[in-house]
Amino acid sequence: MQAPYLERKANTTTRASGVVPVTSSASRKHQALALFILTIQNTALVLMTKFSYRTAATPYVVSTVIASAELVKLVLSYILLVASDGQSAARDALREVPSNATRLAVPSVLYVIQNNLLFEGVRLLSPTAYMVCSQSKILTSAICSVVLLGTRITRKQYVALLVLVCGMIMVQNEEGHRSNVPSDRARPEDTLRGMVAVLTAAFTSGFAGAYLEKMYKEVDAQKRSVWFRNAQLACFSLPVALIGSVWRDGERLRANESVFQGYDSVVLLVIALQAAGGLVVAAVLRYAGNVLKCFAVSISICNCALATTVFANDGHNLSVTASLGIALVIGSTFLYSNVV
Numbered sequence: 511m512q513a514p515y516l517e518r519k520a521n522t523t524t525r526a527s528g529v530v531p532v533t534s535s536a537s538r539k540h541q542a543l544a545l546f547i548l549t550i551q552n553t554a555l556v557l558m559t560k561f562s563y564r565t566a567a568t569p570y571v572v573s574t575v576i577a578s579a580e581l582v583k584l585v586l587s588y589i590l591l592v593a594s595d596g597q598s599a600a601r602d603a604l605r606e607v608p609s610n611a612t613r614l615a616v617p618s619v620l621y622v623i624q625n626n627l628l629f630e631g632v633r634l635l636s637p638t639a640y641m642v643c644s645q646s647k648i649l650t651s652a653i654c655s656v657v658l659l660g661t662r663i664t665r666k667q668y669v670a671l672l673v674l675v676c677g678m679i680m681v682q683n684e685e686g687h688r689s690n691v692p693s694d695r696a697r698p699e700d701t702l703r704g705m706v707a708v709l710t711a712a713f714t715s716g717f718a719g720a721y722l723e724k725m726y727k728e729v730d731a732q733k734r735s736v737w738f739r740n741a742q743l744a745c746f747s748l749p750v751a752l753i754g755s756v757w758r759d760g761e762r763l764r765a766n767e768s769v770f771q772g773y774d775s776v777v778l779l780v781i782a783l784q785a786a787g788g789l790v791v792a793a794v795l796r797y798a799g800n801v802l803k804c805f806a807v808s809i810s811i812c813n814c815a816l817a818t819t820v821f822a823n824d825g826h827n828l829s830v831t832a833s834l835g836i837a838l839v840i841g842s843t844f845l846y847s848n849v850v
Contacts, residue, residue: 544793551790555783562776570772571762573755579784580751584744586789591737599734603741610742613725618746620718622754627711634704646709648674650716658720670846673838680835723795740792747788 562570592600607614652671655661663671725739756763763769 540793544790548787548790548794551783551787555780555787558776558780558783562774562780568772570777571755571759571769573751573758574763574769575777575781576784577748577751577755579781579788580744580748582781582785583788584741584748586785587737587741587744590789591735591741594735594737599738600741603738604745607742607745611746614742614746615750617718617722617725618743618750620714620721621747622750624711624714624718626754626758627707627714631704631708631711634700634707647712647715648678650713651719652716654716654720655723658717658724667846670842673845674842677835677838677842680831680838719795722792726792726795736792740789744788 588600588603591603649671652663656663722743726736728739
């Protein structure tokens, strides 16, 4: 029996990023707007997070920042749900949480695992190796979309994926050369552990994204807004983030360190951007799909490379290789979207 989110009328078509309505000009505008906002949000988040490490007089506890962002996202999710669907929809969302506990817990736990694996990868790998490995999530997202959503990827879109990976490697190799610090203490076993951690995180990211896309489209088939399921997910994300904070930084917190130590205006902005990102991703998964979400994130990485070149004042200019890589990433996005 076909899943409800795949049961569509004649005014819909199957896209490689999922089954979405495409004949409506409003839907196309929503897709473009969601992807544009995600690109801007992700770029700002990466740049401000890097800036927060430099400006903080006292190091903040990263896991508490993640938990704080989940709290803000929970509040915003229900505000948006009430605004779009009314108070009765908010009550329905809360009422259905226990019956959907298992399904809602899956993406929440996966994203917590992903965040911890990425921290481990950052610690063990060089910047170049970490960034190149992390971009494998684009391929895992495409595979999971095919398996979980039954979508079809054309030859043209496979070529776009290959072009994207090549472009990202070129950009990230350039960034890695600028930031890489040689270390005589690097051990082969640490490198292997780091690569396994990042590649596993890439798989969890692809699977969780496709899983959420499926859930959002099931809600769409029920004539619910995108905020309905997002509000339910936020109910699980917050406690999972709190558990992750205790698990990761419990010793520091028990040593009488303040939960909010090191928080300043920059860190608060990072929290706001992180929370907004969860809401924007929900809209992207609804209107565009998991694979196009990864393309938007890839473009944001190129934006970060450009911004770093302009504002770093470290004597480095954007190389021909990095410029070509950025052009390949942007071109692959248009190619995958069937614009060219």
